[in-house]
Amino acid sequence: MALLDLLGRRMSLRVMWELAHAGQPLTFRELQAVAETNPSLLNTRLKELRAAAIVVHHTGGYGLSEEGKSLVRLIMPLNEWAAAWGANLKAKDDTPADS
Amino acid sequence: MALLDLLGRRMSLRVMWELAHAGQPLTFRELQAVAETNPSLLNTRLKELRAAAIVVHHTGGYGLSEEGKSLVRLIMPLNEWAAAWGANLKAKDDTPADS
DNA sequence: CAGTATCCTGGACGATACTG
DNA sequence: CAGTATCGTCCAGGATACTG
Numbered sequence: 001m002a003l004l005d006l007l008g009r010r011m012s013l014r015v016m017w018e019l020a021h022a023g024q025p026l027t028f029r030e031l032q033a034v035a036e037t038n039p040s041l042l043n044t045r046l047k048e049l050r051a052a053a054i055v056v057h058h059t060g061g062y063g064l065s066e067e068g069k070s071l072v073r074l075i076m077p078l079n080e081w082a083a084a085w086g087a088n089l090k091a092k093d094d095t096p097a098d099s
Numbered sequence: 100m101a102l103l104d105l106l107g108r109r110m111s112l113r114v115m116w117e118l119a120h121a122g123q124p125l126t127f128r129e130l131q132a133v134a135e136t137n138p139s140l141l142n143t144r145l146k147e148l149r150a151a152a153i154v155v156h157h158t159g160g161y162g163l164s165e166e167g168k169s170l171v172r173l174i175m176p177l178n179e180w181a182a183a184w185g186a187n188l189k190a191k192d193d194t195p196a197d198s
Numbered sequence: 199c200a201g202t203a204t205c206c207t208g209g210a211c212g213a214t215a216c217t218g
Numbered sequence: 219c220a221g222t223a224t225c226g227t228c229c230a231g232g233a234t235a236c237t238g
Binding site: 126127128138139141142145 | 199200201202203204
Binding site: 081 | 108173
């Protein structure tokens with residue numbers, strides 16, 4: 001699944017997340033600031049995300065495409081699962097006395 | 100999201116996929132064969148997946164834990180989305196006459 | 199058969215200077 | 219401000235030999 005390959009890369013999810021929460025197009029520099037990264041990586045990722053039609057470049061800034069939004073929606077449950085999973089793991093860790 | 104970090108690594112999904120489809124525990128060598136990888140990587144990933152309680156080591160082989168199964172179930176939609184997404188991308192590629 | 203140790207290589211990423 | 223070019227670093231992953 002090449003999708004997870006893309007999503008697994010640095011700043012992929014971060015960028016999507018920031019764009020989803022901004023609610024409005026963000027400029028390159030704004031995105032760079034909120035995502036706390038360097039132009040080089042941001043640009044690389046942005047190219048990939050645009051090639052994947054997940055991110056689009058409106059007049060005035062970057063935003064999520066409809067596909068991008070649907071993808072974000074799809075990832076949410078995974079997010080929750082991950083939270084529960086993390087809590088669970090930790091709980092088990094904190095309970096060495098279990099036998 | 101550290102989960103995607105793990106899932107993004109080579110052989111994470113592949114291993115989960117193979118285990119899900121095997122329907123029965125697989126030995127280290129069997130897993131290595133079906134996943135087409137080397138013992139080094141397989142072992143590394145297996146350790147991580149076991150630490151994450153996604154994969155368990157039954158007597159006689161490796162299998163998915165209940166958490167692992169639920170995760171696989173959660174990933175399916177993403178899988179479908181990716182398929183549609185890929186097809187769509189390709190279609191647009193094949194349709195340069197669009198204006 | 200199961201898993202580990204070792205060594206090597208490619209590519210992702212980071213910092214930053216620079217052009218349009 | 220937007221994006222590109224360059225260069226160095228670091229680590230995931232590949233091949234394989236080896237031990238229990």
